[in-house]
Amino acid sequence: MTSSIVDTNAPVSAQALPFERLLKMLYEMHLIRAFEEAAEQQYFAGKVHGTMHLYIGEEATAVGCIAALEPGDQITSTHRGHGHAIAKGQDVREMMAELLAKRTGVCRGLGGSMHMADVELGNLGANGIVAGGMGSAVGAALSAHLLKTGRMVMCFFGDGAVSNGNFHETLNLASIWKLPVVFVCENNQYAMSMPAREAIPVRVADRAAAYAMPGVQVDGMDVLAVYQAAKAAVDRARAGQGPSLVEVLTYRYKGHSRSDKQVYRSKEEVKAWQARDAIIRFEAHLIQQGVLTRAQADDIRNRAIRDIEEAVAFADASPEPDPAELLNEVYYEEPANRTDPAMRGIMLRTSAPINARPLPTWFTRTFAQHAGSEPPPGERELTGSEALREAMAQAMEAAPNVILIGEDIGKYGGAFGVTLGLYDRFGPERVRDTPISENAIAGVSFGAGMTGLVPIAEFQFQDFVTLAMEQIVLQAAKVRYMFGGRTICQMVVRLPAGSGTGAAAQHSESLESWFVNVPGLKVVAPSTPYDMKGLLLAAISDQNPIIFVEHKLLYRVKGPVPELPYVVPIGKAAVRRAGRHVTIVGASIAMPRALEAAAQLAGEGIECEVIDLRTLKPYDLHTIMQSVKKTGRLLIAHEAPLIGGYGAEIAAAIAQSEAFAYLEAPIVRLGGADVPIPYNRTLERAATPQTEDIAEAARRLARLQI
């Protein structure tokens, strides 16, 4: 399926393109080079805070490929992304301002050189992570496919990305789903210092065969050859025939980044590539073809240089961001909350009472008929998994852009049967079974969640999220912030968690504390069927990435669940039982255990106040404080490991709050032991706090024996 290597010494291929398109391409190549040269000067002048990866020498790749796209199409980019952004039509003034970390920058000074995305314009992300943008490209292509936008997605990545798992997972997935995406490998011969010929044992283009897609190799110093190869791939995808891989052979004239001493290559090698410079060859070709004169060519170059000088002047004159705005763009905030200073930026911990938070706009827009926020529970009883299923079904029913994605969630119904029946009801397009590709599940969800779909990703076990940490933590969590708040990522990651099923060390973990530590993620951990439905609908409606922790032992627990769609506000705790002697705080499986312990202790005259956090971030410090001021004693219990667990955050927050002065005893925490979950039933129980542990700790606390 691959073409033969293009003869790189041949003259620039002729293309039947209108003159103005050709001139525009030349201008763009000059603009990129002028931008990069100016960027380097800014760096030398000490005006650039970080480093940067210059695109000089590779201009033909971005310009040739993107010339094959329609304006509405989308791209994903890389750490060496200035060229892609300019070729996609981004404003160089905003880009230069971003480089100089100004408030007028395309990312408001929050992203810098590596993140000059403009989602609205169709650049879904320059990416600091090698191969990190590949999942989002497939996700965006999935959006284009399901929402029938007719859009194409072009995914740029370097030769370094070819050795990364993302490459395999995403090419595979795009191929089996026949998605409209073109994979463009910019083979500039090196990944930092690692030569491509040493890192990749075959031609990159040949790898396409493994995914049953066309793979072509093209001379990246010939912009029209690049255009031609890209155009063929785009046309194929637009015709619904699925993805292609285009390997562009190119070269970066400058070091990898500013600190590169270039000891891994010779000056001769650089000179040899510069001798075939794509801009010079393209200019010569156009002059030879009679498209323009030398003087006109010089004009084009000078115009590009002037435009960049103006961009520098604009950037220089622009203000820096205000430190008061530091937190503003971490999370998408509902418009109603944005005007409320108490709600501005999301409060990691809400120490103000959460009373009347407006319903999420997505929720009210989606459901014509709903029961609002926290309606009365009613009579009907569902199990935890039925409640989750109902939330998903109602969202999918009301909003065609809500989809499910995960392993064996289709006919099989998911590892724990939570999605049973949804495949039959909504079909394979919206209930998407995936191969065993965890990082791609997260990555595709992330890309889809940025481009109009609302994906709900299911992991078979929370443990497996470790294979997707890159896409969740480095991409989904950060995308909004590093792009200056100019995008959303509406996605839910459902994680069946916890021990108690005899599944041993790799299928029983409670990793929720990790995610509490990631800016940009919200972490939800319901304990009742009522909350499972209400919080899942709230998570789906929330235009931020949500980690949704489902303890496996709670799937079969029954409880009342209202029929209509409703939300339980994210960030609001519930007082499950009132008491005056000890406050017990927890979430998820710790709740039924704490309530059972509280019932036992009531028989001993000890009245526990049991607070269900429901969401671990943001969390409801206010409710805990009020309770501690009443009881003077605080016990925190969770299954996640004790050391560094989220309970430590709550303990510290209370110790730092005005509730401190009401403490009658040390704050006590119970959590998982520092041990992989053992298989043996007795040991498994001993590894995490059980009812009797909570009861004993609360008893001792109540009696001031601690």
Next chain:
Amino acid sequence: MAVPIIMPKFEMAQESGTIARWLKQVGDPVSKGEAVLEVETDKITMEVESPADGVLAQVLAEPGARVPIGQPIAYLAAAGEPTAAPSPASQPASAPAGRPPKATPIAQKLAAEHGIDLSQVTGTGRDGQVTRQDVEAFIARHKAHPQADQAKVAAVPAARRMANELGVDLSHVAGSGPGGRVQSSDVARAAAAQREASTQRPVPAHSAPASAAPAMVETPEVKGQRTPTVRRTLPLSGMRRTIAQRMSQSVREAPQFNLSVDVDMSRALAIIEDWRAAQAEGQPRMTLTALLVKTCAWALQRHPALNAGFKDEAIIEWSDINIGVAVAVDEGLIVPVIHHADRLSLLEIAARLNDVSARGRAGQLQLADVQGGTFTLSNLGMFAVDRFTAIVNPPQAAILAVGRAAKRIVPDDQGQTRVAPIATLTVSADHRVVDGAQVGRFLSDLQRGLERPGLLL
């Protein structure tokens, strides 16, 4: 050459002593026989005299420290020898001249704990003796930096907040939490007590209004409790430590048995009544205890086997009859001794008893007052105690426990019933020294002597 001052042994069973205070400071000249420091045992406070002329060169133990006997606690240097301390000339002028004021052992201990110079405290006790109340009042008055002191008290945040709100000095609040930690309930109690007290005194401007009920956190009433709630934990003080040690030793080492007898106290009580009725102004108050001591001495004369002890794998019979009488004081129990009770008249015994129990309560007993007992009497007849057994006070072989004389119906010689004040007397004895028959005979004589006090004359 440095001369050591060692922790001296004052009493037979003494194993260590607690430094009460130093009467001399490092650098002070001392002459042989001059008091250098005071040492506290479980019973009394003793002065330790300098073994030589010289200068106090080095002090090895601070007030409050418990030091095993025989261990050096200070060193004297010959005059002119270098010392570790400043020369007398540079001593502050306020250094107490002559003998320091008298103070009760508790007052001394409290003063030492708080680093208070007792000469600064005005005594309100007998002869200007400084009492615990005096030291406490001094502490309360002279707290220059109450915050700093409060910080040292182990108290939960809630207690600190409440103490602040209610104007309570945390250092005066007894903690009921683990390790004596002060809880808010303790502060609330202290505040209530303070309010009560202040109804007699003018209310200080800063104190909270009496109506302000503290926002109390409740501790649950415990049902079905498994481990008891600790109200407070008291580290053993000198006296309690000695009681604990000696009583455990007694129970551990001495095989003890108990024999009881009921005694008709009609005549004994009548005699006491007679004495009291005839009592002149200034005469010692006659008590039943005095008569009991007298009777014991009389009976012991007849049964020397009980005027005995067990020491170093031998039975010792004493010829002196020295009867120790257990007296309850604030911190526990002291046992002043009525020496040669067999040679004293009833009135003399009563006089001695009055003297030693008054001085015992005031903490003024001398070592001689408590040493040399050969038999012990414990009379709890003033309480609603019908009978009890006591624990032998080693090395003595026997102790007599006397319950109250309560009216009971008893048969008379004719087989008719009558009402008489009956007391139960119980001897606990060390079986290594005496056997049941010997104690039985002793008890019979005791009964005889009390029922027919004329025999004692």
